[in-house]
Amino acid sequence: MSDFLTGKNRLGEDRDPLAVVGRLARSCEGSTTLSALGDPRDGPRTIAERSAAQPYPNPHPLGGDTLVHLLDDTW
Structure with missing residues (x-):
């Protein structure tokens, strides 16, 4: 994987695709x-x-x- 996908963004959040999807799922306030x-x-x-x-x-x-x-x- 490229450094872009495995590094951190400007907010210090992980850019790993699995981590990004996990954050997105956890941010949903409705039924999942x-x-x-x-x-x-x-x-x-x-x-x-x-x-x-x-x-x-x-x-x-x-x-x-x-x-x-x-x-x-x-x-």
């Missing part, structure tokens, strides 16, 4: 999980099935089970 948004426990399967039926262009095709696992992680 599907369950906190009121999605039922079986919601990830329903969302995955609907998404698989009407796929969005994606460089990596996502099948139903892959989407379920991804959405389960967000629940």
Whole structure:
């Protein structure tokens, strides 16, 4: 990784991409999980099935089970 990504910014914050995403996630004041948004426990399967039926262009095709696992992680 370049020094730009691994160094510190002017505020002394880490510029590592994982650290940046972590700070962004922690800065969200609203709900950050599907369950906190009121999605039922079986919601990830329903969302995955609907998404698989009407796929969005994606460089990596996502099948139903892959989407379920991804959405389960967000629940």
